[in-house]
Amino acid sequence: MIRRLMLAATVVALPLAVLAADARRDAILADYAAKARAAAPGATAFSVQRGEALFRTKWTGGDPRTTSCTACHTADPRQPGQNAKTGRPIEPVAVSVNPRRFTDPATVEKQFTRDCRSVLGRDCTPLEKGDYITFMAGQ
Numbered sequence: 001m002i003r004r005l006m007l008a009a010t011v012v013a014l015p016l017a018v019l020a021a022d023a024r025r026d027a028i029l030a031d032y033a034a035k036a037r038a039a040a041p042g043a044t045a046f047s048v049q050r051g052e053a054l055f056r057t058k059w060t061g062g063d064p065r066t067t068s069c070t071a072c073h074t075a076d077p078r079q080p081g082q083n084a085k086t087g088r089p090i091e092p093v094a095v096s097v098n099p100r101r102f103t104d105p106a107t108v109e110k111q112f113t114r115d116c117r118s119v120l121g122r123d124c125t126p127l128e129k130g131d132y133i134t135f136m137a138g139q
């Protein structure tokens, strides 16, 4: 609770930093959009619904300890999570509570690679990555 209040205070105090973070997230999304179109010329827009389904679906094919993104990020993206493998705490993934989310391209790519393989047993496609970020940006 205290942490959440501190985060809220940070957001109020640093509107410019938040705006800059949005531009960086937009650039990441634009990159995934270009890759999605290259893979499938018919790909039009990212989808909040598909992003939510990716987040909540119980997948088979990955690590049985982590059949869903929610295994570590919890069913409520605004809540802190916990790593189902290591027990370590994870900050909320919803952009509304954690505006720094999805702003560093290398971190985003690294985690998508690790987490999609852990949950789905394969890499996520650029379309899936864009859908996921679009969903979280509205949470």
Ligand code: HEC
Pocket (backbone or CB within 6 Å): 054, 055, 066, 068, 069, 070, 071, 072, 073, 082, 083, 084, 085, 090, 091, 100, 101, 102, 103, 104, 107, 108, 111, 112, 115, 116, 118, 119, 120, 132
């Ligand atoms: C084994 C636990 C675990 C599971 C399951 C998991 N994640 Fe994560 N995720 C993490 C950890 C740990 C981090 C890095 C710490 C952090 O960002 O707070 C992270 C961070 C991320 C990030 C980077 C966020 C940012 O700020 O840039 C993305 C993207 C991500 N996860 C996507 C997913 C997706 C998509 C799924 C489901 C397919 C998923 N995660 C499932 C543990 C997990």
